[in-house]
Amino acid sequence: MAKKRVVTTTLNGNQTEFLCEPRQTLLEVLRDNLDLTGTKEGCSNGNCGACTVILNGRPVDSCLVLAVEAEGATLRTIEGVATAAGLDPIQKAFLEGAALQCGICTPGFIMQSEWFLSQNPKPTEDEIRFNLAGNLCRCTGYDKIVRSVQDAATTWQDHYMKNCHEKGCH
Amino acid sequence: MATANKYKVIGTRPVRHDGVDKVTGRARYGADTKIQGMLYSAMLRSPHAHAKIKRLDTSKAEKLPGVRAVVTAKDLPDPGTRIAQLGEGAVCMAHLTRNVLAREKVLYKGHAIAAVAADNIHIAEEAVKLIEIEYEPLPVLLDVREAMKPSAIVLNDDVRCEEVGAGTTGSTPTNVAKHFHFEKGNVADGFAKAKVVVEREFVTGTVHQGYIEPHAATATWNPDGRVTIWCCTQGSFTVRQQCSELLGVPLGHIKVVPTEIGGGFGGKISVYLEPVAAALSKKSGKPVKLVMDRAAVLEATGPTPASYMKVKIGVDGDGKITAGTAYMAFDAGAFPGSPIGMAAMCAFACYDVPNGSVDGYDVCVNKPRTNAYRAPGATNGAFAVESVIDEICEKLKLDPLEFRAKNAAKEGTRRVDGPVFPRIGMWETVDYLKKSEHYSTPLPKPKFGGKVGRGVASGFWFNCGLKSAAFATVNTDGSVSLSLGTTDIGGSRASIAMQLAETLGLTATDINPNVVDTDAVGYNDVTGGSRVTFATGIAAYEAGEDIKRQMVQRAAVLWDVDPSQVSYDVATASLIGPGKNITFKALAEQVNHCGGPVIGRGFSSEANQGGSFGTHCVDVEVDPDTGKTQILRYTISQDVGTAVHPSYVEGQLQGGVVQGIGWALNEEYWYDDKGVMRNASYLDYRIPTIYDVPMIDTILVEVPDPEHPFGVRGVGEVPIVPPPAAVANAIANAVGVRMEKLPMSPPNLLKEILAGK
Numbered sequence: 001m002a003k004k005r006v007v008t009t010t011l012n013g014n015q016t017e018f019l020c021e022p023r024q025t026l027l028e029v030l031r032d033n034l035d036l037t038g039t040k041e042g043c044s045n046g047n048c049g050a051c052t053v054i055l056n057g058r059p060v061d062s063c064l065v066l067a068v069e070a071e072g073a074t075l076r077t078i079e080g081v082a083t084a085a086g087l088d089p090i091q092k093a094f095l096e097g098a099a100l101q102c103g104i105c106t107p108g109f110i111m112q113s114e115w116f117l118s119q120n121p122k123p124t125e126d127e128i129r130f131n132l133a134g135n136l137c138r139c140t141g142y143d144k145i146v147r148s149v150q151d152a153a154t155t156w157q158d159h160y161m162k163n164c165h166e167k168g169c170h
Numbered sequence: 171m172a173t174a175n176k177y178k179v180i181g182t183r184p185v186r187h188d189g190v191d192k193v194t195g196r197a198r199y200g201a202d203t204k205i206q207g208m209l210y211s212a213m214l215r216s217p218h219a220h221a222k223i224k225r226l227d228t229s230k231a232e233k234l235p236g237v238r239a240v241v242t243a244k245d246l247p248d249p250g251t252r253i254a255q256l257g258e259g260a261v262c263m264a265h266l267t268r269n270v271l272a273r274e275k276v277l278y279k280g281h282a283i284a285a286v287a288a289d290n291i292h293i294a295e296e297a298v299k300l301i302e303i304e305y306e307p308l309p310v311l312l313d314v315r316e317a318m319k320p321s322a323i324v325l326n327d328d329v330r331c332e333e334v335g336a337g338t339t340g341s342t343p344t345n346v347a348k349h350f351h352f353e354k355g356n357v358a359d360g361f362a363k364a365k366v367v368v369e370r371e372f373v374t375g376t377v378h379q380g381y382i383e384p385h386a387a388t389a390t391w392n393p394d395g396r397v398t399i400w401c402c403t404q405g406s407f408t409v410r411q412q413c414s415e416l417l418g419v420p421l422g423h424i425k426v427v428p429t430e431i432g433g434g435f436g437g438k439i440s441v442y443l444e445p446v447a448a449a450l451s452k453k454s455g456k457p458v459k460l461v462m463d464r465a466a467v468l469e470a471t472g473p474t475p476a477s478y479m480k481v482k483i484g485v486d487g488d489g490k491i492t493a494g495t496a497y498m499a500f501d502a503g504a505f506p507g508s509p510i511g512m513a514a515m516c517a518f519a520c521y522d523v524p525n526g527s528v529d530g531y532d533v534c535v536n537k538p539r540t541n542a543y544r545a546p547g548a549t550n551g552a553f554a555v556e557s558v559i560d561e562i563c564e565k566l567k568l569d570p571l572e573f574r575a576k577n578a579a580k581e582g583t584r585r586v587d588g589p590v591f592p593r594i595g596m597w598e599t600v601d602y603l604k605k606s607e608h609y610s611t612p613l614p615k616p617k618f619g620g621k622v623g624r625g626v627a628s629g630f631w632f633n634c635g636l637k638s639a640a641f642a643t644v645n646t647d648g649s650v651s652l653s654l655g656t657t658d659i660g661g662s663r664a665s666i667a668m669q670l671a672e673t674l675g676l677t678a679t680d681i682n683p684n685v686v687d688t689d690a691v692g693y694n695d696v697t698g699g700s701r702v703t704f705a706t707g708i709a710a711y712e713a714g715e716d717i718k719r720q721m722v723q724r725a726a727v728l729w730d731v732d733p734s735q736v737s738y739d740v741a742t743a744s745l746i747g748p749g750k751n752i753t754f755k756a757l758a759e760q761v762n763h764c765g766g767p768v769i770g771r772g773f774s775s776e777a778n779q780g781g782s783f784g785t786h787c788v789d790v791e792v793d794p795d796t797g798k799t800q801i802l803r804y805t806i807s808q809d810v811g812t813a814v815h816p817s818y819v820e821g822q823l824q825g826g827v828v829q830g831i832g833w834a835l836n837e838e839y840w841y842d843d844k845g846v847m848r849n850a851s852y853l854d855y856r857i858p859t860i861y862d863v864p865m866i867d868t869i870l871v872e873v874p875d876p877e878h879p880f881g882v883r884g885v886g887e888v889p890i891v892p893p894p895a896a897v898a899n900a901i902a903n904a905v906g907v908r909m910e911k912l913p914m915s916p917p918n919l920l921k922e923i924l925a926g927k
């Protein structure tokens with residue numbers, strides 16, 4: 001077993017250090033070492049998107065990233081999306097639009113959608129579908145997910161253009 | 171539709187109670203369980219699809235530092251030949267225990283053989299590689315028709331063919347575990363009256379439920395012999411029962427704590443990991459967590475059967491069905507128990523078939539033991555029957571919806587397998603679809619330069635009742651806490667809470683629904699059979715009625731009058747007495763001082779559902795050069811009884827349709843001749859992505875089920891039944907090729923297109 005490493009990150013706005021083995025994925029460390037189980041594991045090989053987190057302003061499948069690669073990185077997980085002030089607009093839209101059934105895919109969809117809206121606050125349906133195609137949902141048939149992202153986009157355009165900068169989406 | 175006005179809460183769209191936890195990542199699913207001092211574990215799985223286990227030696231694995239326990243089948247008691255009644259039917263324990271951990275033989279690739287618990291998952295995985303095992307490979311059987319031949323090697327030498335109906339059982343070992351035969355009228359006479367008779371053969375591949383959450387179980391075996399199991403299951407009570415049987419532990423010594431569940435669709439009813447985690451905990455003395463990876467989920471849980479079917483239907487000059495026959499052979503996987511019986515009963519259920527017969531066979535092959543998948547068995551049958559009907563409509567130049575309206579099963583129609591339908595909405599689903607904007611609009615122009623076509627198909631699923639129980643306690647602020655024992659797989663907490671709110675005249679947010687463990691509520695059957703909103707809804711309604719009675723008594727104590735002088739007014743949620751009234755909330759504040767806490771209880775035991783029907787319409791565009799089919803537009807019309815929470819009802823319909831589209835166009839296990847699944851990942855077992863499908867339009871037809879106080883019908887399963895047939899019919903309409911094989915993937919379809927040229 002290789003020696004453990006100390007990794008320093010900014011995780012959901014806080015400086016966070018953790019100890020990990022070089023073979024551990026970021027997903028494993030988030031879930032098992034740091035107890036941040038909101039990031040889900042559906043396949044552990046980059047095919048389902050349930051493990052999506054934002055790493056240095058870009059969405060990644062955390063099952064495909066080694067934890068040691070996060071040294072010095074800014075990380076954002078589902079646990080960092082809602083604040084003391086309440087839910088994020090995309091979370092609200094998913095709730096009100098019934099965009100989840102079992103909910104296991106939801107954290108991944110929310111991370112990907114929030115990032116996507118920060119890049120493209122006025123997307124077409126086709127653009128939404130194209131940009132969420134790496135996230136699998138087996139329950140909803142996707143209809144209400146698309147509509148909820150559309151709702152979030154029309155209702156909260158300003159939010160995504162302004163706030164996402166501050167939250168480190170970019 | 172009427173519902174919205176008839177009720178105060180039912181028919182509205184409140185935010186679900188468990189929603190915030192699920193959009194913030196706080197909800198705990200199966201793999202999120204963490205217990206102090208917990209070990210992680212991994213399993214040894216068979217690389218062979220069929221082999222004898224000659225030698226199994228775990229000593230090297232046991233010696234690896236950090237390994238705390240290794241278990242094999244020897245650590246589970248041998249149940250002998252016992253048949254156990256496990257809620258949903260009789261289960262042969264010899265088969266169940268051998269599926270959990272193989273004994274003499276492995277019967278499919280991925281079959282679990284041993285498990286290791288260690289300080290972390292990496293040590294456990296390393297230790298698995300140190301287990302020494304020797305196999306003697308045996309011939310591999312993958313095809314039902316091959317497995318039915320008398321010359322075929324027999325997988326399980328204890329299996330004899332049971333002739334269901336005749337009540338006889340064969341005397342020699344066989345792969346054919348069951349034969350169902352149903353008959354009605356005189357088939358030969360029926361066909362003699364037909365103007366057109368069409369007979370076709372169909373094959374479908376193995377498909378998986380594809381839930382995104384892999385199976386996970388965590389167990390602690392305490393020194394006093396008490397076991398606690400946390401798992402993502404569709405039925406905590408059936409897990410308790412199965413584990414009690416498999417581990418030889420009294421039922422009352424096992425507590426099952428259901429976590430949130432990330433999808434199931436029928437695949438999370440049977441146990442796989444739970445007894446193994448418990449055995450590892452017993453041996454190590456520590457809590458143990460066991461989680462499957464995606465390949466294990468595909469290779470070693472319970473997909474739905476591949477099938478071979480032959481269907482023949484005759485129709486007279488008036489467009490009325492005169493006779494129909496179906497032969498259906500389903501692969502059960504390694505052990506008997508495919509849903510062939512239900513498939514046989516569903517086959518012709520949409521129609522009034524005066525003369526018919528159905529033969530169904532349950533056949534063992536070297537694949538994982540199949541399990542339920544959303545309306546189990548009905549989709550295979552509908553693919554065959556609805557395709558033949560479409561061909562007949564084409565031959566007779568009949569509008570396929572007119573044909574369905576004319577032949578639709580109605581209240582009083584007797585199914586080929588015997589039962590007579592109560593009030594059902596088959597005809598209405600056709601009628602609504604016929605009047606829909608989609609069906610009355612001409613086909614769209616091709617979007618991608620291909621050929622467009624439209625198809626329709628119908629489907630039936632029983633929906634069951636079974637048992638549910640619920641408790642509800644009134645809090646002093648007038649809210650009501652509701653304890654449920656049916657896991658919430660897609661919004662049932664909300665739909666049940668809404669029924670309790672409706673019963674009491676409260677709002678959905680006044681109710682706090684919780685899914686609790688097996689020690690905290692009465693017995694509940696599984697979340698399956700589209701039964702929870704129906705049956706647990708009845709339990710909640712009964713608990714509400716019980717609360718009303720008690721609130722009446724409390725008000726009587728408060729006012730010092732006879733309870734007969736007090737009534738509960740649902741419209742205002744208040745108690746009315748002689749010249750007095752008090753709101754539910756105000757009385758709730760005082761109940762502890764005027765009679766004591768109010769605890770309502772309710773259950774559903776006898777109620778059964780009338781069944782659910784759907785009729786679908788799809789427009790496709792086929793690229794004749796590649797065989798790729800794109801779904802352009804989809805409309806589903808379904809009898810939903812009463813839509814309790816219309817958003818989640820629509821969601822069930824949309825989700826079922828998209829699973830059906832995946833089954834139609836892409837999904838299938840690719841086995842090589844050694845029985846190895848070559849596409850055991852989401853990359854290669856490709857379920858539909860958001861980019862593959864359009865919006866799914868829903869028409870909620872509400873024909874209330876008289877068996878339920880609010881007319882609720884289960885809605886979850888039947889939406890998957892028609893899509894493969896509807897898409898096949900649309901493809902035929904587009905390119906003139908009738909697909910008799912699923913999936914209708916680009917290579918499969920292109921082959922037929924080229925053959926037709």
Ligand code: FES
Pocket residue numbers: 040041042043044045046047048049050051052061062063064
């Ligand atoms: S778990 Fe990372 S993509 Fe599926």
Ligand code: FES
Pocket residue numbers: 099100101102103104105106136137138139140382432433
């Ligand atoms: S809601 Fe279950 S997988 Fe998306």
